[in-house]
Amino acid sequence: MEGKIIALEGSEGSGRTIHANALKTFLEEEGYGVVTFGLGLSKLMGEPISKKKRDIVFQRRTLFLSYVTDLADQLENVIKPMVKSGFIALADGYTSTLMAWGLARGLEESWMRDTLNVLPKPYLSLGLVSNSVEIIRRILRKKGNLDPLSSGIDICINEDLFSSYIQYLDTFQENLRRLLQDGILIDTGRTYEVVKDEIAKIVGERIEET
C-alpha cells in the first residue's frame, strides 16, 4: 500500500498534538510506519516563525505564507519521500487549520485555497472541535495563562482576554466546521480514551479500505 497523509485539524488546545501521538502509537501497533509533521515544525521556517510571530501579528498574509512555506519545506524534503516509500504521515495541523486561521482574519478563501493547492491533499482530514470554554481550560491547565497573541487579540480586542479568546475560538471553529463539512469532525470534549478510540476506529477502517 502506498502511504498517505492524515491531517488532524483544529485550534490550539483542540487536542491535535495529544491525539496525533495516540494515533501514531495505534498505527505503529498495527504495523504501519508513521512520520509526523505539522505547522511550525520545519527546519527552514520553524524557528524564524516562532521568533518573529509577535512582530508580524497584524501581517496576516505574511504569516500565512510563512506557514505555507513551512509546510512545503517539510513535505518536499522529508514527508513526500517517506510517504512514497509507504509511510503514513500524520499532520499536527495542516491546510484546514491554516485556512480557519486565515478566515478568522479576513484573508480571501479563494486565494488561500489556490495557494494551498500546491500541497498534497490529505487522504483523511479529522477536524477536532470542542466547547470553547473547555479549550481554554485545557490551555490554562497546560500553560498557566492565556497568551494574548494566540487569543486572536488582533481580531477582537475586548475588555478581557477570556472573552477575546472565546470569540476567537468560536469564529475559528465555525470556519473549521464549514471547511470540513463533508469530512469528519470529532468532538474532543469527551474523555481522552473515548476520543482516542473513535479516531483509531475511523482511521483503521479507512486505511483498510485501500
Place this chain on the structure above:
Amino acid sequence: MAGHIIAFEGIDGSGKSSQAKLLKDWLEARVDSYLTEWNSSEWIHEVIKEAKKKSLLTPLTFSLIHATDFADRYERLILPMFLSGFTVVSDRYIYTAYARDTVRGVNLNWVKRLYSFAKKPDVTFFIRVSPEIALKRLTGSRRGIKPQEAGSDVFPELTPEDGFLKYQGMVLEVYDKFAKEEEFVIIDGNRSPREIQMEIRNTVSELLWKER
C-alpha cells in the same frame, strides 16, 4: 489620495538597480518616495540566505519563501506607503517571481495567483539587455558573478559564465513574453545610464504630474 508604484524589471547586470536608485534620489526632493528591493525583508532575507547556502530550497519552497519576503514588505511598507500617497520605487516586483519561478518549473498560473494580492504597478520599466552584455558588465566589474545569478541551483553542472548565460537567457524569455501583456515600458539598456535615466524621468513626470 493613493500614491504610485513604479517597478523595475530586468535580468541581473541590466543596470536596473542603479536606475531605480537614481530615480529614487531624483524623486526624493519632489515627492514622498520610498525604494524597496527584492529579497530584502529584514527577517526573511536572513532565512533565505542561510537556506541558499545550505541548498535547502526546492523550486516550490524557493517560490514560497520569496513570496513570503514580498508579502512582508508589501504588508509592512509598500501598501501603507502607497495608500498614504507615497511614490514607491520597487527594484524588482512580482514579475521577477513569475520569471524565476517558472524557469524552475513552477506552474505560472499558480505563481500569478499567489501574487494576485499585489497591486499592479502604475508603470513597469523593463531594462532590456542581452545576457552576453550583462555578463560582460558583471565580469568587467570587480564584483563578479554570484552563484544565484548563474542559476547555480538550476544548472549546477555549468560553469558560472555558462550558467549565467543560460539562466538569464531563460529569465529574459519570460520577461519578453510578459512585456506586451503587462504593458512594460521597454528600455534599451545598451545606452548610457544618463540617457536611460532621462527617458525614465520623462515617463515618470508624465505619470506623476500631468495626470492631475
